[in-house]
Amino acid sequence: METWSITDLADEYGVTLRTIRFYEDRGLISPERRGTQRIFHPRDRVRLGLILRGRRLGFSLSQIATIVDMYDAEPGEAGQLRYLIEQIDGRRLELEQRRKDIDETIADLDQVERRCREDLERLS
Amino acid sequence: METWSITDLADEYGVTLRTIRFYEDRGLISPERRGTQRIFHPRDRVRLGLILRGRRLGFSLSQIATIVDMYDAEPGEAGQLRYLIEQIDGRRLELEQRRKDIDETIADLDQVERRCREDLERLS
């Protein structure tokens, strides 16, 4: 199974070493240590991808932490499972609201662009 | 034409007075002044809505400023219009990337939820 150094992942995802170390410090990833050096396994790499996707969506790191931890949740007992499902439903609602925001913004931008093109026509 | 006080808008949008004043300080809105008091016109109210929508999408205030200013761009000359269209296209690409992120995240959450429900079934 492939592993990566911190520089490998920083290059791949376009972030700095500091960023990755910071995420570890905040408990978002826990790479293996070989001596003092960090060794990243596929699991860590995937988590980093999820973290950065959450970041693009404007979630805070603590929100991202709860989301990413859902992926690795152990089966657990019924109460915990129901709680997790509740959390997921909450997140989904948030995400759907955001998608609505995006669609509205794109529609607005389209309208502004149409106006621009009309003005351009008129100028020629 | 209706106008609003700063508290009116703060209540309507669920933000603090400080937030609105801060946006004015950063040049995102410029309400009229009656003496020292701020009077918000429909135009200001709409802009505030746009600002907060941008905030929900995780844009920084300076990014939001450029977006919101697109709405109020004066017709201008051909070069400026073409530049504006370019800006709009750039923003749209960004937004579409974000929508992809959202759709992927929702799909992931759906999968986790299905796994949860299966585990629940197994427990009963």
Next chain:
DNA sequence: CCTTATGCTTACGTAAACGTAAGTCTAAGA
């Protein structure tokens, strides 16, 4: 006319998310 509510400015404080040295260590190639 007096009080209470609403609003204003100024300014220091703060949490989040890293940036940026500074100094150390170590493994690998010339």
Next chain:
DNA sequence: TCTTAGACTTACGTTTACGTAAGCATAAGG
């Protein structure tokens, strides 16, 4: 063996987006 590249920790600095008084002005209701 020397040095260079890659990694590490510690810790102070920075930017963004407001929070939080403090002190003063003004408008509106009883």
